[in-house]
Amino acid sequence: MIKRILVVLGGSRFMDxxxxxxxxxxxxxxxxxxxxxxxxxxxxxxxxxxxxxxGGAGKEAREQRLGIARTGALEATHRFEEACQAKGIAHTTExxxxxxxxxxxxxxxxxxxxxxxxxEIFNYGAVEHDPDVVVRLINHGVRPLIAIDSRGTRLERVQxxxxxxxxxxxxxRQWAMIHATPEVxxxxxxxxxxxxEADLEAAGAYVRDHGVSKVECVRxxxxxxATLLAEGEAWGADLIVAGSTGRNWLxxxxxxxxxxxxxxxxxxxxxxxx
Amino acid sequence: xxxxxxxxGGGNAGVIRGFNTIGCAIVVVLSIIGLFFMGHGHQExxxxxxxxxxxxxxxxxxxxxxxxxxxxxEASGEVTTKLPPLWQLGTVPFVLMLLSIAILPLIGSTxxxxxxxxxxxxxxxxxxALTLLYYLIFVSPSxxxxxxxxxxxxxxxxxxxLLFSLYVISGGVNVSGDLRATPMTNTTFILIGTVIASFxxxxxxxxxxxxxxxxxxxxxxxxxxxVIFFIFLVSNIxxxxxxxxxxxxxxxxxxxxxxxxxxxxxxxxxxxxIVLLVIYFIWDTIAYRTEEKKDIVADDTIRKPLRVTGLxxxxxxxxxxxxxxxxxxxxxxxxxxxxxxxxxxxxxxxLGLAGLSLLIxxxxxxxxxxxxxxxxxxxxxIFIGIFITMQVPLEVLKLKGAELGLDQPWxxxxxTGILSSFLDNAPTYLVxxxxxxxxxxxxxxxILTLMGGEFIREDLLVAISLGAVFMGANTYIGNGPNFxxxxxxxxxxxxxxxxxxxxFYSGLILLPLFVIVTLIFID
Numbered sequence: 001m002i003k004r005i006l007v008v009l010g011g012s013r014f015m016d017x018x019x020x021x022x023x024x025x026x027x028x029x030x031x032x033x034x035x036x037x038x039x040x041x042x043x044x045x046x047x048x049x050x051x052x053x054x055g056g057a058g059k060e061a062r063e064q065r066l067g068i069a070r071t072g073a074l075e076a077t078h079r080f081e082e083a084c085q086a087k088g089i090a091h092t093t094e095x096x097x098x099x100x101x102x103x104x105x106x107x108x109x110x111x112x113x114x115x116x117x118x119x120e121i122f123n124y125g126a127v128e129h130d131p132d133v134v135v136r137l138i139n140h141g142v143r144p145l146i147a148i149d150s151r152g153t154r155l156e157r158v159q160x161x162x163x164x165x166x167x168x169x170x171x172x173r174q175w176a177m178i179h180a181t182p183e184v185x186x187x188x189x190x191x192x193x194x195x196x197e198a199d200l201e202a203a204g205a206y207v208r209d210h211g212v213s214k215v216e217c218v219r220x221x222x223x224x225x226a227t228l229l230a231e232g233e234a235w236g237a238d239l240i241v242a243g244s245t246g247r248n249w250l251x252x253x254x255x256x257x258x259x260x261x262x263x264x265x266x267x268x269x270x271x272x273x274x
Numbered sequence: 275x276x277x278x279x280x281x282x283g284g285g286n287a288g289v290i291r292g293f294n295t296i297g298c299a300i301v302v303v304l305s306i307i308g309l310f311f312m313g314h315g316h317q318e319x320x321x322x323x324x325x326x327x328x329x330x331x332x333x334x335x336x337x338x339x340x341x342x343x344x345x346x347x348e349a350s351g352e353v354t355t356k357l358p359p360l361w362q363l364g365t366v367p368f369v370l371m372l373l374s375i376a377i378l379p380l381i382g383s384t385x386x387x388x389x390x391x392x393x394x395x396x397x398x399x400x401x402x403a404l405t406l407l408y409y410l411i412f413v414s415p416s417x418x419x420x421x422x423x424x425x426x427x428x429x430x431x432x433x434x435x436l437l438f439s440l441y442v443i444s445g446g447v448n449v450s451g452d453l454r455a456t457p458m459t460n461t462t463f464i465l466i467g468t469v470i471a472s473f474x475x476x477x478x479x480x481x482x483x484x485x486x487x488x489x490x491x492x493x494x495x496x497x498x499x500x501v502i503f504f505i506f507l508v509s510n511i512x513x514x515x516x517x518x519x520x521x522x523x524x525x526x527x528x529x530x531x532x533x534x535x536x537x538x539x540x541x542x543x544x545x546x547x548i549v550l551l552v553i554y555f556i557w558d559t560i561a562y563r564t565e566e567k568k569d570i571v572a573d574d575t576i577r578k579p580l581r582v583t584g585l586x587x588x589x590x591x592x593x594x595x596x597x598x599x600x601x602x603x604x605x606x607x608x609x610x611x612x613x614x615x616x617x618x619x620x621x622x623x624x625l626g627l628a629g630l631s632l633l634i635x636x637x638x639x640x641x642x643x644x645x646x647x648x649x650x651x652x653x654x655x656i657f658i659g660i661f662i663t664m665q666v667p668l669e670v671l672k673l674k675g676a677e678l679g680l681d682q683p684w685x686x687x688x689x690t691g692i693l694s695s696f697l698d699n700a701p702t703y704l705v706x707x708x709x710x711x712x713x714x715x716x717x718x719x720x721i722l723t724l725m726g727g728e729f730i731r732e733d734l735l736v737a738i739s740l741g742a743v744f745m746g747a748n749t750y751i752g753n754g755p756n757f758x759x760x761x762x763x764x765x766x767x768x769x770x771x772x773x774x775x776x777x778f779y780s781g782l783i784l785l786p787l788f789v790i791v792t793l794i795f796i797d
Contacts, residue, residue, distance in 0.1 A: 047385035049773060052375060052656050052698045053477070053754030056648030057761035059389050064765055 002029040002178050006111040008104065008145075009037040009076040009093075011069075011124035014117030018148045019083045021155065021269070022115050026089045028181070035080040035093040036107050037073035040100040040122050044069045072124025101140045113178060118147035118266060134263050138272050146239070147263065147270040155179070155269065159237040160188045161228050161262075162203050164195030171243030172203055175271050176210040185214040187235060191224040225261030232268045241271040357673055358417075364408045364666035367401040371663045372697055374401075375656065376751075391651050398659025405663045425661040432528055432621055433661075433700075434654050437475075437521065439594050439624040444478030445645040446587040446635035451580035455491040455573050457558035460500050461551055463487045464507050468547050471512025472519035472536075474591050480509045480755035481643065486580065488766040493573035496561035498770060501763045502779050503554040507547060509755040510747035514543040514740070518598055520753070522694075522703030522742040529707060530724030531735065533599045538732075542740055542795050549787060584639045590627045597623045604725055649754070660701050668708045675712030683796045686710060687737035691745030691788065695752045703742040710734040737796050744788065748780045749773065 007022045009015065026033050045062045077093040084091040096103045100122050108114055121134060134147055146155075160175065162168045172188075188203045197219075204217040220227050232240050242262055262270055358364055374397050378388040387393055409418035453459050463483055471479040484504060491497045513519030515536055517527035523536055562570075600608055601620035607613050671678075680686060686706055693702045707730070714721055714729040721729050746753035750760055750773055760770050771779065 042382060047380040047382055049376065049749075049751045050379045051751040051754045051757050053649045053653045054751070054757030054761070055379075055389055055391075055394075055652045056646065057758040058379075059648075061761035061764050 002031045002112045004111045005029075005031045005033050006104075006107055006114040007033050007035045007080065008114060008116040008121065009035050009073070009080055010117040010121035011037065011072040011076040012117045012121065014148055015076060015079065018115055018117050019080055021146070021148050023083060023087050023089055025115070025155070026091075027087065031112070033080075033084060033089055033091040034107065034111065035077055035084075035091060036104070037076045037093075037095045038100045038103045038122050039066070039069050039073050039095065039097045039124075040103075041066065041097065043100060043122055044124075069122075069124045076124070101136055104137060105140060114145040116145050116147050118149050118263065118270060134272075138263075145272055147266075147272060149267050149269050155239045156184050157236055157238045158184055158186045158241060158271075159228070159232045159235060159239070159268075160186060160203070160207070160241040161224070161243075162188050162190050162195065162200065163224070164190075164199045165243070167243035169203070169243075171241050171271065172206065175241045176207055176212075179271075182211050182213060184212050186212050186216075187237070188215065188217045189220060189228060189231060190218075191220050191222060191227050194224075225265070228262065229266055229268070232266075237268050239269045239271055240266065243272075357670060358409075358666065359412045360408075361666060361670050364405065364412070365670065367404040367408070368660075368663040368667050371398070371401050371656075371659045372701070375698065376696070391648065391655050394652060395655035395658070398655055398657075401659050402662035405666060408666065421662065421665040425665055426658075427618075429525065429528055430657060430661040431618070433521065433524060434657060435621040435624050436518070436524055436594070436598065437477075437653060438650055439628040440475040440478050440518065440591070441650045442628040443587045443590045443594065443631040444474050444482060445643050446590075446631045446639055447482055447582065447584040448639045448642045449482055449486045449580065449582050450578070450642065451486050451489065452492065452576055452578040453490045453580060454577065455494050455562075457555050457562050459490060460487065460558055461555045463490070464500075464504055464554065465547075465551060467504065467508030468512035468551075471508055472515035472543075473595060475518055476509050476513035476520055476753065477649075477755045477758070478591075479512060480504070480759050483508060484759050484762050485643075485766075488763060488768065489578075492766070493569050493576060494562075494565055495569060496565060497763075497768045499554070499557050499561060499779075501759060501768055501770060502776065503550060503557075505756045505759050506747045506780070506784065507550055507554075509759055510753055511543065511546050511550070511744055514539050514743045516595070518595055520743045520746070521700045523739060524598075525700055525704055526707060526735070526739065527598070529704075530604070530726070530728070531722065531730075533602070535722070535735075536739065539736065539739060542736075542791060545794075546744065546787060546791065550783070553783065583642075584635050586634055587631050590631050593627045594624050597627070649758070653754070657700075660698070664701055664704065668704060671705060671708040672712050675709035678709060680706075680709055681713060683733045683737035684792050685737075686734050687741040687788075687792060687796045690738045690741030691748070694742045694745050695748035699742040699746045699753060703738060706738045706741075707735070710738060740791065740796070744784075744791070747784055748777065750776055 002025065005022055005025055007018065010018075022033055025031065044065050048058065050058045073095045077095055081091065081093055096107075104114070116134065116137070118134060137145070158175070158179075160172050162172060186204075186207050188200060188207065190200050200217045200219065204215045207215050218231075220231055222230075228240060228242070240262060263272070374388075378384045378397075406418045406421065409415075409421055463486070467479045467483045470482075474482070484501075487500065487504060488497070491500060510520075513523070517524040517531070517533060517536060519536070523531075526536075527533060597620045601615040601623065603615050603617055603620070605614070607615055680689060686709075690699075690702055690706045693705075711724070711728050711730050713734070714731050717723055717729055720732050722732050722735060723729055747756070750756050760776075764770050770776070
C-alpha cells in the first residue's frame with residue numbers, strides 16, 4: 001500500500017510523464033504527493049578550470065545558470081501544483097537549495113516511494129545532465145524509486161529482471177508489496193543461466209500470490225542490460241523492475257553494471273532498488 | 275580595488291559610468307606608478323634590467339660546485355652567475371602560484387573563494403613575499419630589491435599597461451548586427467577576426483566579434499563548431515603576427531625581440547589560417563544543409579545590418595600599436611639619432627590613449643559590450659604574483675636550462691605548446707625563452723641579439739612563439755579569451771562542449787595540423 005509519494009521535480013523533458021504517472025499512482029492508492037524541486041549549486045555550478053582573465057566570464061555564466069535553474073525549479077513546482085489541483089490530489093511542494101542527494105535522502109525518509117525523471121534531473125536546462133545523479137541517488141539509499149521515462153505510463157505492463165540474487169529477490173518483493181494489483185501484467189525475465197528454472201518459477205509464483213493473475217516467466221539469451229531493454233521494448237513494458245546485482249561487499253557498495261546500463265539507456269520506466 | 279570593481283555584467287548606464295570612473299582612477303594610479311619608477315632608473319638600467327636576472331655574482335664559469343664552494347674568480351676573467359642556494363626552495367612559490375591558478379577553481383570549497391579578485395591578489399602577494407623572503411634569507415637584500423625591480427617595472431608594468439590599454443580601448447568598439455548566417459558570412463567573420471587579432475589582441479578581437487557572430491547565428495541549430503573555430507583562429511592563432519596579438523609575444527618584445535620579428539611567422543600563420551578556414555567552411559556548409567527549413571527561413575527573415583560604433587577607438591588602437599613599435603626605451607626613437615624615449619613614456623602614452631578612450635566613448639557602447647574591469651583586474655593581480663615568483667625559476671633556467679636536453683626546435687614547439695595548453699602561455703613562453711637563451715652565448719647566423727647582450731636562436735624562438743600562441747587553442751584554459759568566448763556563447767544558448775569535449779575537437783582538428791606544422795616549419 002502506498003500512502004506517500006515523493007515526486008522529484010527535475011524540470012526536464014521527463015516532467016510531464018512524471019507528473020502524469022504520479023497523479024495516476026496517487027489516484028490508484030489514495031496517496032498524498034510531495035513535489036520536491038532542488039537547486040543543487042554543485043550540480044549547476046561545478047568548479048571548472050578557468051584561465052587567467054576568464055574568471056569574470058565564468059562567474060557571469062555560472063550566475064546565469066543558477067538563475068535559469070532557480071526559475072526552472074519554480075516553474076516545475078507550479079506545473080506540478082496546477083496538475084494536482086486539476087485532479088484534486090492532496091499535495092505539498094517545496095523548492096530547496098542544497099546538495100540534491102542530501103536533500104532527497106532527508107525528504108525520502110517518510111515516503112513510501114519516489115518518482116524521478118530517469119535522466120536530466122535538477123539541471124532545469126541550465127547544464128548538461130550528469131548521468132550519474134540517478135545512480136548516485138540509488139547508491140546513497142534514496143530508494144525505492146521509479147525512474148520515469150518520457151512516456152506517461154499507468155505502469156500496467158511490468159517486466160521484472162530476476163537473476164536469483166538476494167537483490168533481485170528484494171526488488172521483486174518490494175515491488176509486489178507496494179504495487180502489485182490484479183490489472184497488472186507481469187513478465188519475470190532472466191538472462192542466460194543466471195538462475196535455475198525452479199527459482200524463476202518460484203519468482204513467478206510469488207508475484208501470483210500477490211494478486212497478479214497475468215504472470216509469465218521468460219528466459220532470454222544475451223547480456224542482461226541490453227537484452228532486458230530490447231525485450232522490454234518489444235513486449236511493450238511500462239516498467240522494468242531491477243535490483244542491483246552486487247554479490248560481494250564491494251559491488252554492493254555501488255550500483256551494479258546492469259542497473260547502471262538500464263539507468264543510462266532506458267526508454268522505459270525503472271523500478272530501482274539497491 | 276573596490277568592491278564595486280568586483281561587479282560585472284551589469285546592464286545599466288550608471289554601472290558603466292561607475293566603471294569608467296574606476297577606469298580613470300586606474301589610469302591615474304598606473305600613471306603615478308610609472309612616474310614613481312621613472313625616478314628610479316634611466317633607460318640603460320631599464321634595458322639591462324629587462325634581461326638580467328636578480329642574482330648576479332661573479333663566479334667560476336660553468337662551476338657545478340655547491341654555492342658554499344663557489345668563489346668569485348676575477349682572476350680567470352670569466353664572468354657568469356651562480357645558482358642561488360637552495361634554489362629548489364626558491365621555485366616553490368612559482369609552482370604554488372601556477373597550482374593555485376589551476377586547482378583552486380576546481381575545488382568545491384575554494385572555487386567561489388577564488389572568484390574574488392581580492393583573494394587572488396592575496397595569494398599573489400603572499401607567494402611574492404615568500405619569494406622575496408627567500409632572496410632576503412638565502413641570497414641578499416639587494417637581490418630581493420633587484421627581483422622586484424626586474425619583475426615589476428621591468429616586465430609587469432609594461433605588460434599590464436599594454437593589456438589594460440588594449441582592453442579598455444577595444445571595449446569601446448561595438449559591432450552589432452544580424453546577417454544571414456551562411457557559411458560564407460561565418461567564414462568571413464572568423465577571417466576578419468583572425469586578421470585583426472594581431473593588431474588589437476586576441477581578447478579584443480574575440481570580444482568585438484563573438485556577439486555579432488552569435489547574433490547572426492541565433493536562428494541556427496548547429497552553432498558549436500562555429501564557436502570552436504572562432505576560438506581556434508580569433509582567440510589564438512590570429513594573434514601571431516605582432517607582439518600586441520598575444521601576451522607572450524609582448525614579453526618576448528620586452529626581452530628584446532624586435533617589434534616586427536613576429537612577421538617572420540607569417541607563413542605559419544597564413545597556412546594554419548587558410549587550412550582551418552577551409553575546414554570550417556566545408557564543415558559549416560554541411561551543417562547549414564542539415565538545418566531545418568524553418569530555421570533558415572527565420573534566419574533569412576530576421577536581419578539587422580552590421581553596425582560598428584566607437585570607431586574612433588580604432589585610431590586609439592593604432593596609437594597603441596605605434597607606441598609599442600616606436601617607443602622602446604632601449605632604442606632611439608626612429609628617425610632620431612640618439613633620442614631615447616624616457617622611461618615609461620610608452621606606458622604613459624598608452625594609458626593616455628586608454629584614458630582618452632574612456633572619455634570619448636559613449637557609455638551605451640561599453641554597456642552594449644557589457645564592459646567591466648573584472649577580467650583585467652584579475653590578470654593584473656595574478657600577474658603580480660607570476661612576475662615576482664618566476665624570478666627564481668628563470669634564474670635557474672638561465673644557468674641550468676641547457677642541461678634540460680631541449681635543443682631542437684620541435685622540442686620547444688611541443689613543450690611550450692603542451693604547457694601553454696594547460697597553463698597561462700605568458701609565463702610558459704618566458705620559461706622556454708629563458709631555456710633557449712641558455713643555449714646560445716654568442717651571435718652568429720640565425721641568432722637574435724636581445725637586450726643586455728643575450729642571444730637566442732631564431733629557430734627556437736619561432737618554435738616557442740608558435741607553440742605558445744597556436745597551442746593555447748588546445749583547451750578552454752589555454753588562453754583567456756577561449757573561456758570568455760565559451761562563456762558568452764553559453765549565455766547566448768549555445769551548448770558548448772565540456773572541457774574534455776572541447777579537447778576532442780582540438781585533438782581531432784588541431785593536433786594533426788600541429789604535427790604537419792612541425793614537419794614543415796619547425797624541424
